[in-house]
Amino acid sequence: MVSMTTNAGFRAQARAAMAAPRSAAVRRSSPSLVGASESALTTNRKSLYNRNATCRMIGHVDPRPELRSHGPVSCRAASYDYDVCIIGCGVGGHGAALHAVQQGLKTCIIEGHDIGGTCVNRGCVPSKALLAASGRIREMQNEMHLKAMGIQVGSVSFDRQGVADHASQLASNIQGNLKNSLVAIGVDIHVGMAKFVDNHTIAYGLPGRVDVGGQVTAKDVIIATGSVPFVPPGIKIDGKTVFTSDHALKLEWIPEWVAIIGSGYIGLEFSDVYTALGSEVTFIEAVDKIMPGFDNEIARLAQRTLITPRNIDSRTGVLATNVKQGVPGVKPVEIELTDFNTKEVVDVMEVDACLVATGRVPFTQGLSIDKIGAETDRRGFVPVTDKMEVLGKDGKPVPHVYCIGDANGKYMLAHAASAQGISAIENIKGRPHVLNHNSVPAACFTHPEVSFVGLTEEQAREKAEEEKFEVGVVKTSFKANSKALAELEGDGMAKAIFRKDTGEILGVWIIGLHAADLIHEASNAVATNQTIQDLKFNVHAHPTLSEVLDELFKHAEVDPPKQEGAKKSPPAKSAAAAPA
Ligand SMILES: Cc1cc2nc3c(=O)[nH]c(=O)nc-3n(C[C@H](O)[C@H](O)[C@H](O)COP(=O)(O)OP(=O)(O)OC[C@H]3O[C@@H](n4cnc5c(N)ncnc54)[C@H](O)[C@@H]3O)c2cc1C
Numbered sequence: 001m002v003s004m005t006t007n008a009g010f011r012a013q014a015r016a017a018m019a020a021p022r023s024a025a026v027r028r029s030s031p032s033l034v035g036a037s038e039s040a041l042t043t044n045r046k047s048l049y050n051r052n053a054t055c056r057m058i059g060h061v062d063p064r065p066e067l068r069s070h071g072p073v074s075c076r077a078a079s080y081d082y083d084v085c086i087i088g089c090g091v092g093g094h095g096a097a098l099h100a101v102q103q104g105l106k107t108c109i110i111e112g113h114d115i116g117g118t119c120v121n122r123g124c125v126p127s128k129a130l131l132a133a134s135g136r137i138r139e140m141q142n143e144m145h146l147k148a149m150g151i152q153v154g155s156v157s158f159d160r161q162g163v164a165d166h167a168s169q170l171a172s173n174i175q176g177n178l179k180n181s182l183v184a185i186g187v188d189i190h191v192g193m194a195k196f197v198d199n200h201t202i203a204y205g206l207p208g209r210v211d212v213g214g215q216v217t218a219k220d221v222i223i224a225t226g227s228v229p230f231v232p233p234g235i236k237i238d239g240k241t242v243f244t245s246d247h248a249l250k251l252e253w254i255p256e257w258v259a260i261i262g263s264g265y266i267g268l269e270f271s272d273v274y275t276a277l278g279s280e281v282t283f284i285e286a287v288d289k290i291m292p293g294f295d296n297e298i299a300r301l302a303q304r305t306l307i308t309p310r311n312i313d314s315r316t317g318v319l320a321t322n323v324k325q326g327v328p329g330v331k332p333v334e335i336e337l338t339d340f341n342t343k344e345v346v347d348v349m350e351v352d353a354c355l356v357a358t359g360r361v362p363f364t365q366g367l368s369i370d371k372i373g374a375e376t377d378r379r380g381f382v383p384v385t386d387k388m389e390v391l392g393k394d395g396k397p398v399p400h401v402y403c404i405g406d407a408n409g410k411y412m413l414a415h416a417a418s419a420q421g422i423s424a425i426e427n428i429k430g431r432p433h434v435l436n437h438n439s440v441p442a443a444c445f446t447h448p449e450v451s452f453v454g455l456t457e458e459q460a461r462e463k464a465e466e467e468k469f470e471v472g473v474v475k476t477s478f479k480a481n482s483k484a485l486a487e488l489e490g491d492g493m494a495k496a497i498f499r500k501d502t503g504e505i506l507g508v509w510i511i512g513l514h515a516a517d518l519i520h521e522a523s524n525a526v527a528t529n530q531t532i533q534d535l536k537f538n539v540h541a542h543p544t545l546s547e548v549l550d551e552l553f554k555h556a557e558v559d560p561p562k563q564e565g566a567k568k569s570p571p572a573k574s575a576a577a578a579p580a
């Protein structure tokens with residue numbers, strides 16, 4: 001049955017405030033490339049014209065025989081322009097480049113759009129700026145909270161454009177810093193979309209720009225081409241009434257009622273921003289609960305602090321199957337909802353705007369990885385080994401080609417991308433290295449924040465069932481923490497999940513003030529193979545929020561060692577980000 005949910009809050013005034021839409025397609029073909037190094041471009045045009053049929057050296061011969069002895073696919077000559085060529089200059093490519101130079105490798109980056117990639121320009125950085133500003137507004141509007149500390153404020157107002165400018169200026173500053181940090185250490189930045197000619201040869205250029213482009217050779221190549229928003233079929237983005245995070249970050253208007261499709265990281269963070277700025281939010285989530293990736297208990301608490309008290313409702317177990325854009329001031333956005341299980345259309349909602357936050361897909365098309373004997377999976381991710389080596393169609397690593405960051409889909413986070421970049425360089429240097437993804441922390445920067453490392457309690461119990469061990473769970477509350485109470489921020493908890501027999505930390509979850517900063521004690525412990533017993537002896541300054549974790553670890557009870565005299569049981573499985 002199809003019913004119609006009418007949007008009472010649909011206002012012509014709000015729509016009229018919208019700025020002109022900007023097409024997502026423009027971004028990919030924009031010739032205005034920040035970070036383009038003219039000298040680098042010149043060098044590479046030369047390299048293109050001077051290159052002969054084998055592999056011509058351009059200003060660099062590696063003196064090490066081991067680096068000259070390979071190259072069966074492309075280069076019979078014994079030298080390359082670079083030791084390492086990195087395709088894509090997001091945080092992954094940047095992290096890899098810094099480590100490569102530190103390891104003495106002559107390095108270049110080829111970037112097709114903008115230095116800094118998603119994180120700096122359309123992701124972490126501008127979103128955190130919006131969250132910082134809107135969080136401050138929320139706090140200053142919370143009269144009860146302030147009054148409890150003896151503070152009174154007059155009416156609080158904000159300037160939408162000012163908030164938007166804070167985000168765009170921050171992105172631009174950090175982009176500049178990133179570019180300077182590469183230039184300062186001698187990384188050549190070439191401009192253009194890159195594609196493989198063979199394992200050691202990369203061609204690059206921009207559509208419609210004969211003056212831009214060239215070809216470089218490198219002993220090793222790292223793919224770091226990142227991702228773009230995933231838009232489900234049936235949804236048409238106009239960048240104005242129906243948009244992705246790429247557009248939402250510009251904060252061109254503040255819709256009165258916004259439907260957010262997807263209650264993952266992007267959905268949650270934008271619900272925090274929009275509700276602080278006065279919007280009403282409706283989540284549309286395919287799974288039968290919102291925040292499906294969270295530990296159940298943390299999700300329940302998040303519901304109590306981040307959802308229930310706010311102007312947010314949700315439709316779960318439904319897919320947004322068709323979204324029709326609105327016409328500003330004339331007609332609302334229409335969203336067709338289909339039951340996830342029965343596949344029947346159950347409702348059509350009308351809202352002012354719709355943010356599509358349904359995940360991201362790798363940006364790997366156009367790379368011609370077939371030229372190196374590899375292919376992407378059906379979603380477009382580049383398959384890799386634990387050492388970030390690209391896997392060929394034959395199931396074996398393709399010599400000298402690595403893939404890091406969102407493009408390989410292992411863990412789509414900025415710091416994971418850059419850690420994978422460092423790991424790839426270690427492997428290139430001949431020091432086998434495997435990054436332990438279980439030690440990579442994650443955080444959702446809502447107010448309050450949610451952070452975690454490792455497994456949910458549910459996942460840990462499943463693992464325990466399979467591997468026959470007992471799970472221990474300890475919890476502490478922010479309500480018992482002096483610093484949190486001084487801030488009147490007692491809503492929050494930390495939870496550790498561990499093996500009772502060994503003390504191995506399986507997962508730690510925190511919801512509460514500065515949870516994103518607090519998680520690192522736990523994630524670093526996992527990375528360095530410390531058990532929960534080891535952490536009990538760490539000392540924390542008083543009064544600090546870090547004592548929430550101190551309390552947590554001190555509460556954990558691990559089985560006594562089975563053998564007389566044994567000091568502690570080692571973790572069941574090596575968890576370190578350590579040599580393979
Ligand atoms: C709204 C939002 C908020 C986010 N917030 C956070 C957060 O708070 N914390 C966090 O950890 N993560 C966050 N993320 C995720 C994070 O941005 C990504 O995980 C991260 O940017 C991935 O880095 P990357 O280097 O793999 O790819 P990208 O940053 O996507 O960079 C890839 C680069 O490669 C270039 N490129 C692509 N193809 C080619 C080619 N053929 N030739 C040359 N260049 C090419 C692209 O132009 C791009 O610049 C957020 C994402 C979004 C969308």
Ligand SMILES: NC(=O)c1ccc[n+]([C@@H]2O[C@H](COP(=O)([O-])OP(=O)(O)OC[C@H]3O[C@@H](n4cnc5c(N)ncnc54)[C@H](O)[C@@H]3O)[C@@H](O)[C@H]2O)c1
Pocket residue numbers: 232261262263264265266267269284285286287292318319320321357358359360411412413442443444445
């Ligand atoms: N703080 C952070 O670290 C941060 C912030 C933002 C984004 N990110 C990264 O960006 C990536 C993308 O984030 P995201 O929130 O878009 O993805 P996500 O995968 O976290 O969440 C997407 C949600 O959309 C739902 N969904 C998918 N299709 C749907 C449909 N047709 N109808 C209804 N629901 C649907 C899914 O069930 C899921 O819950 C993530 O991988 C994340 O790692 C990280």
